[in-house]
Amino acid sequence: MAPVQVRGEVLSLRRLGDYHALTLVAPGVADTARPGQFVALAVGGDDSSMLLRRAFSIYKVQQRGVYGGTVEVVFAVHGRGTAWLSRLQAHDQVDVVGPLGRPFALPLEPVSAVLVGGGYGSAPLFSLAEQLRARGSRVDFVIGASTESRLFGALEAKRMSTQVAITTEDGSLGERGRVTDVLPSLMRRAGSEVVYACGPMGMLQAVSELATAHGAVSQCAVEESMACGVGVCMTCVLPVVGDDGVTRMVRSCTEGPVFAGDRVRWADVGTVPADTWGAPAGGQA
């Protein structure tokens, strides 16, 4: 599980709808990567004025092959850092740190699992689906986005699952609405016992609550903004309830990005709840 820092080289960069998929030759990252883990990329080159690493969940890895180990990530252009990534060309160099973070927990016995992805949040779910199926689990997918061009991996999901439900908020593909509109009926039909999800915080909160209401456990990969990705900067924290019932501000890069959905205090993300360990008002401090 130990991450490595390598000078990656761009193998390919392709457009997928509104997204970009970047494949880097990054020896050592693929060897230990597990579904749900991420890589942290330095952007802008060695003299960049952008110091903070950009974290992306791992879409695919290839351990061997003509080019050595490769890692592929999916991103949307949001700011200057991702704009720089979108202009990379073959053979350009990118400093890669990974694989980082805690992966999705895999069930010990075969289960019925539903994988829910919002936007390009579905990227880490396909390698997860492969592993679940290899262990004899049933896999269903719910893929959603605001509009068709922002769906990621709908075809791939169809290939890998028993059932797939697609939603778009504008109805341009699949059912009009959100993933949570179709999730309950799919869970009932499939007898889902585990929900895996990755996407925006609001979606994760809703999916986690639905899972609990249906007696299923959930594993949610969060997207918190990070500065370092390796656990030293303390910026990517969110309130999470521990085994001892105590809420702590934990790092999503090291304790996450995958959390048990019922442990995250979703409604309190962005705050420090008063009963948090060490909170200024009340608490244990």
Added chain:
Amino acid sequence: MTRMRITTRTAGEAELPAVDMSTDLAGAALPSPVLTASGCAAAGRELDQFMDVAALGAVVTKSIMLKPRSGRPTPRMAETPSGMLNSIGLQGPGIDAFLEHDLAWLRNRGARAIVSIAGGTVEEFTKLAQRLRNVDGVTAVEVNISCPNVEDRGQVFACAAAPASAVVAAVRRATAPGIPVLAKLSPDVTDIVEIAQSVVAAGADGLSMINTLLGMAIDTDTMRPALAGVTGGLSGPAIRPVAVRCVWQVHQALPDVPILGMGGIRTGLDALEFVLAGASAVSVGTAVFNDPSAPARIARELQRALGDRGFQRFSDAVGYAHRTEPEA
């Protein structure tokens, strides 16, 4: 399975020139002049995956307080040109857990630890220093006086000579003789030399400089402050000229006082600027977020830069830019 530790920045992997890189920081003998910076390396463990932390001059640990502390709400960070703002709020486990887990790990790992302490009152600083007094593995104590003084309307200790000196004197008294006490100075003062002189008079064995500058960014989409804490500390290469100036001024006024220099160091040449200005050692902070093996890389680059300039000993370069003799 074998674990590879792949070094990436191998350009210049050629033999390094023979330069004695050992240094003396206020009585602490360090094998390397390059250290981590408080708040940018946790307690070393995470970074040990990417470089050998025992080979660094020391790991300067994240400021620790008496009690566990949750820190501030998010967002805690905003990227700025060649820098960043942070408003973490000193999140940490408290001194007991720090001693049991973090310091113990550093000791077992064979790494030198400079323990940064933070408090809201002189009494808290005193208690922290007392807790460190009979503990093995403390190479030096760094006093983070850039904390709000709860007994003075939250005014930061570091911003006036009297409260800064009061904290330093108390920590010096409570710390074992022979363990250096470094006072970490804020650049947000009118005359940093005045503060430096007063904390040295109060017993500081050395000075760490500089802490972050107070800054602010506004998110133009939400049209609100970018940080939940509104203001934050600015760090990174953007502040390097301010830091070099501070080191220069203090070294000029107090040439015998050892300085641990920091503020935006990203390369060996950046580190060399601080050394030439008068720093006996340097800390690498924000650059670690960009490159988690930066301190090890910077140590190599600094050694090469010194060798290229004809230095056989690191210590000969300390304050070299202040020389007055004419060029040969």
